Amino acid sequence: MKFDTMKNPYGRVKMNSLQDLVSTHGGALKMLRSARPETGAPAHAAMQPQPMIPIVPQEFSSWDQEQEAWRNAVVLYDQTHHMTDLYITGTDAVRLFSDIATNNPKNYATGRGNQLILCNAEGYFLADGILCGLEDNHFLFNGLEPGCNLIRYYAETGDYNVELNKVPKSEAYPNGEARARTLCRFQLQGPNAAALIEKLNGAPMPAIGFFHMTDLKIGDIPVKALRHGMAGAVGCEFWAPFEQRHIIRETIIAAGKEFDLHCVGHRAYVTASVESGWVGAPMGAFFTHSMKPYREWLAADSAEGSLLLRGSLDTDNIEDYYFTPYELGYGPFVHLDHDFVGRDALAALDPAEQRHKVTLAWNADDIADLVKDMLDPEGEGYKPLDFPWPEHQMQTYRPYNAVMAGDRRVGVSLNSCYQRSERAFLSLAMVEADIQIGDEVELIWGESGSYFFKATPMKRIRAIVSPVPYSRVARESYRSKAA
Structure with missing residues (x-):
């Protein structure tokens, strides 16, 4: 089958559309597990995929202190660059x-x-x-x-x-080009956030509802603010012209000293979603029949064309990687009283029969076995475990790990992290309706193998099915308001 192609500056043949890319690889799953020189990505981008949070330092103090600060004090997230x-x-x-x-x-x-x-x-x-x-x-x-x-x-x-x-978001590897955005974006979070916001604003934050907006001041600078939260406690996100980012940040840091303010780096930031119960960036179902016109419209070198599957889940059915909004916990946002794309399919589903989102609390002894294996030259060679994010996160990687009850696959685990405040490894998983809070399941840890990630021996990690969010503070003060 012949495709319409064009040359790119790196000498490779470049595919015009995402559908071209899928077709030339013989299907979506093969593409998602393969190298893609056809996209014409420069070598540095192919070898160094975009980190989840570009530009922001890995740590300001240490990731464990930064994690604990959003529970016990107040933290400042820099959200300017990654969206x-x-x-x-x-x-x-x-x-x-x-x-x-x-x-x-x-x-x-x-x-x-x-x-x-x-x-x-x-x-x-x-x-x-x-x-x-x-x-x-x-x-x-x-x-x-x-x-x-x-x-x-x-x-x-x-x-x-x-x-x-x-x-566009900021490029992690700008190749000498200046980074510039229209807006800078920050968030304050934690039990001391309200007091710090009042000091910065010169008055208490207006009593607005969850996910409502208001006008505030950071010192003398007016900002737009959205009330919401991450990692449990309700907080405030605000934005202003990009050129004012330095004075805004310096003003917050100066005022925050008396409130035990901590700046949060990349390593701790990406773990907040697990604690708050938000499944960050699951792979969308872009490869179904209905989405073919979209794939033909979308460029091959798009974000969707750069996705890479990894983890232990090994299946030839791409629907095993898809989720309904009910399974991701978005049922409260599904309103069937108007017509929209997907309405009829969602109306035909019984939410109670769908997989449901849970937290998996990993068994400490099994984690210790993994760490011991990493230090044993004669060990099994299991996939290494990273802290605080077990699977190093890039914007292109999508880790899917199988969840088992005996010999039956009962779900899939995605985002995972070590949470210092809980002294636990946790992950978010979508499991079958009959799997209940308190049940013990096993997460399969390892790589099934692809072009970028070589196959490893598989390790079964016991895990207790737990509420989502895992934190009681998050369950009672954050998600109840979001719903």
Whole structure:
């Protein structure tokens, strides 16, 4: 089969579309486990995939102190660089979101934030991100690249009176080019956050609802703020023009000394999602039949074309890697009282029969065995365990580990971390409906093998099925408000 191709500056043949890439590899799963020189990615990008949080240092103090600070004091997250901003403006903006997202259309309003949930026609999850209503008919979507791509696709191929302005995330390897964003973005989190915000603002933060917006000041600088939280306690995210980032950060650090403020680096930041119960960046179901027009529209060197599967899950059925929004805990955001992409498929599902999201608390003795094996020249050669994120995270990697009850595969585990505050290794998993809190299951730890990740012996790690979020503070003060 002949594909329309073009040459790129690195001398390779470049595929035009994601569908070209899938076809030339003989299917999506083969592509997701293979090298892809056809995308024309420069060598440094191919060998050094984008870290999850570019630019931000790995640590400011130490990752364990930074983890404990969001439970016991207050932390500052720098969220400026790792997500793309997409501005959507026009009289059809609300209609666009209503047509493509599962959320309640009544919430697309000025001063409101929404965790936008996008699905395909088969009812599988594709992407999510934060949508904020800035003014009438003017919205800001902030999230990873796939969510922005989907909004662009529907806006450009549908009959919508909207204009889009995309500000890409910062490149980790800019090759000498200057890094520039339109906005800087920070978040304050922890039990001392409210007192610090009051000091910075010169007045208490207005009493607004969860995921509502307000205007604040950081010293003399006005910022837009969204009330929400990560890692358990309710916090505040705020943004301002990029050029003001240094003075904002310095003002916060100076004012935060009396509140035991800690800046959070890359290593600790990526673990917050596990504690708060949010499954960060599962692979979207972009490879179903209904998504072929999207794959033909989307460039081969897109974020979706760069995904790499890893972990112990080894199956020839790509649907084993997909989730419904119910399985990811997004049931409260599915509103079937309007028509949207995937509505009929979701309406046909019984949420009670879907897999459900849980936390797996890994067995300490089995973890000790893994660490001992790493230090034994005559050991089994199990996949090494990293701290605090067991599987080194890049924006392109998607680790999927099988969860077993005896010989039956009952689920899949994704995001995992060591959580200092709990003295435990934890992971988020989607398990069958009959698996209950308190049950013991086994997580299969290892690599099934692909172009980038050689196969390893498999280690069964016992785990107790636990609530999500794992932290009682998170369950009672954060997720209840989000719902």
